[in-house]
Amino acid sequence: MSQPHVESQPLRRVVIDHAESELGRRLVATLADDPGAEVVAADRVIEEYASGPDPSTGAIDVILLAPGHGPEIDGSTLGGVDVASVRLLVRRLEAVGARANSVVVVSSAMVYGAEPDNPLPLTEDAPRRPAPDSPFAAAKAALENEAVRSGQVLGGAPVAVLRPCLVVAPTQAAVNWLSRSLWHGPTARLGSVDPPRQYLHIDDLVRAIDHARRHRLDGAFNVAPSDWISSSRQLELAGRPAAVRVPDPVAHRVAEIGWRFLVTSTPPDIVAYAMRAWVVSSDRLRATGWEPRFESAEVFVIGHHESWWSKLSARRRQDLSLVGLAVLAAAASGGAGSVVRHAVRGRQVGAPGR
Numbered sequence: 001m002s003q004p005h006v007e008s009q010p011l012r013r014v015v016i017d018h019a020e021s022e023l024g025r026r027l028v029a030t031l032a033d034d035p036g037a038e039v040v041a042a043d044r045v046i047e048e049y050a051s052g053p054d055p056s057t058g059a060i061d062v063i064l065l066a067p068g069h070g071p072e073i074d075g076s077t078l079g080g081v082d083v084a085s086v087r088l089l090v091r092r093l094e095a096v097g098a099r100a101n102s103v104v105v106v107s108s109a110m111v112y113g114a115e116p117d118n119p120l121p122l123t124e125d126a127p128r129r130p131a132p133d134s135p136f137a138a139a140k141a142a143l144e145n146e147a148v149r150s151g152q153v154l155g156g157a158p159v160a161v162l163r164p165c166l167v168v169a170p171t172q173a174a175v176n177w178l179s180r181s182l183w184h185g186p187t188a189r190l191g192s193v194d195p196p197r198q199y200l201h202i203d204d205l206v207r208a209i210d211h212a213r214r215h216r217l218d219g220a221f222n223v224a225p226s227d228w229i230s231s232s233r234q235l236e237l238a239g240r241p242a243a244v245r246v247p248d249p250v251a252h253r254v255a256e257i258g259w260r261f262l263v264t265s266t267p268p269d270i271v272a273y274a275m276r277a278w279v280v281s282s283d284r285l286r287a288t289g290w291e292p293r294f295e296s297a298e299v300f301v302i303g304h305h306e307s308w309w310s311k312l313s314a315r316r317r318q319d320l321s322l323v324g325l326a327v328l329a330a331a332a333s334g335g336a337g338s339v340v341r342h343a344v345r346g347r348q349v350g351a352p353g354r
Contacts (some may be wrong), residue, residue: 158218341350
């Protein structure tokens, strides 16, 4: 008996800006396993459209990662935010009459800001209030605006704005980044409040991007585990005692010094986000069929680096924490030299075996 004729479906062609990034490479690998998707270079698509009307060219899916060359802040290993490159790409596609099936942009939950009155958790209905001192968060908000415009000019395509929480990748570089970041300071806790935190596995973010693309989602969607962990639980998972607390008035100055001397891996721009809660609910995205495979505690453990610090005795860690805090605080007030000399003298006359 002859088999019924089944007409093959055309491939959905996907354009990813900066596919060579860590997040981009993982996304390309995921799409390679999808027989209905084909990753194509933006230049190729632009050339095909520019050569004249061709029904075979078809509409494209556009994924905007917008990595910049600045320091990494949110753990996505993308660095800063390059809104200008996204604007240029969209204008080039618009100029040749390209049409999109869908647009997906990777923003950040940091666009909600780090205000004391943030609800726990934040939903997509919360206003965008990027911290004034955070160019990264402001740039992510601008990126969202540019993505919405791209959907309008590329045939009125739906635009999915994804807002992930802190992202962790199981790579050595990412582990080193997290262990030295202000999200997980080895010796100090910033401010008078211990905010809860969320950690998202990079593979869950990749799945969210592909899910939004395939289902042509429209609107803003938080991307996060369904849970979050307290500061005390994070220290427990890291095997560390309660760290020394840095008072609110000098927290930003201490973070500046840590960044300047390469003690921390995150710039002082995000101090407000390290001192206040900005955890989010991913219920809206989960309602569309996406589910995270990892919980916050699991992801934090994956991203936690067992450094020389964790191998010291609790007493020795406490001593070094106090000295480190004293040095940073003194440096903030201009008296680092005398404090260092005092700490050295104390070490010379101190009892051995600590």
